[in-house]
Amino acid sequence: MNRVITISREFGSGGRTIGKKTAEALGIPCYDRELLEKIAKESGFDEKYIQEAGEYAPGGFLAAAFSHSATGPNNADYLWNIQYKIISQLAQEGPCVIVGRCADYILRDKADCLRVFIHADMDFRAKRIVEVYGEREQSPEQRLRDKDKRRAAYHRFYTDMKWGHAQNYDITLNSGRVGIDKCVEIIKDLY
């Protein structure tokens, strides 16, 4: 079984940056946006739609997802199956870092995973998302609360695991307190 680093992260915590830097330092690939591209190619859906279906569809997605037992599989379930297949394949191809997309759950019996969760305080994240993603009409705090809620609900729905619960990870780090480069160093060292 290949050794894989899975990174779950709160929005704005720098989890994606930590994944990229760790992969670079280890000389292994990091799948983040690349995953979206692959899922888009395989499903025929637009990348933007997939991203929103997974995390950020105002209103519609969760309601649709939660109804699947009554109405049969829907788009969200269809995407989940493709995602499941692609992540399993990537882990089989070789060591890598996978950011988000419930990879920790999908690979639980398929790879030797180092399961990481990155989080940070609201202030740190609010400052960071304005710097990285720019200003929006919505306040940064409101955007963060929305994203957190959606990611937790998505994770819970498909994995039945509590997102952010320490017991589900090998290591969790507060990137605001520890620092992004130190997080990279620790994860690299543990791998």
Place this chain on the structure above:
Amino acid sequence: MNRVITISREFGSGGRTIGKKTAEALGIPCYDRELLEKIAKESGFDEKYIQEAGEYAPGGFLAAAFSHSATGPNNADYLWNIQYKIISQLAQEGPCVIVGRCADYILRDKADCLRVFIHADMDFRAKRIVEVYGEREQSPEQRLRDKDKRRAAYHRFYTDMKWGHAQNYDITLNSGRVGIDKCVEIIKDLY
């Protein structure tokens, strides 16, 4: 403000050992059983009773604790006040490691804390508690589930923070996967 390492831990995860070893490596004191002694001395209660009141009283303690708003302070509240005072004093005296007893919560505005949570899978902990504490009539798994439930309830009652929730800590580590000595190394390095 002094720099303090607070270690919350699941029973059997080796959190206490990690605390002791980290303190030794850093040349600072570690308070664990010493805390019980201090609370006993200050309160006049027996150490055994204090330990059980904090974590492991079959039946009685939690019921008593949860009734305090109706009946005024009880023994558990009285002990909590003493514990609060002693932990605050220790943190004022100098850098140290404090294991358990909600020190992370008590010191949140009083010290510069590195907040650590140590956990491990059931198998690792079951094996370890039999080695360290010996066999009992109760199965190790049952003892662990009991302890986990009580610690979580105690923590929740007095701090209103979720025990084991990654967001409450700077770092959480699975000692079974990471290894006890590696945990010590990482914590020491972060401090």
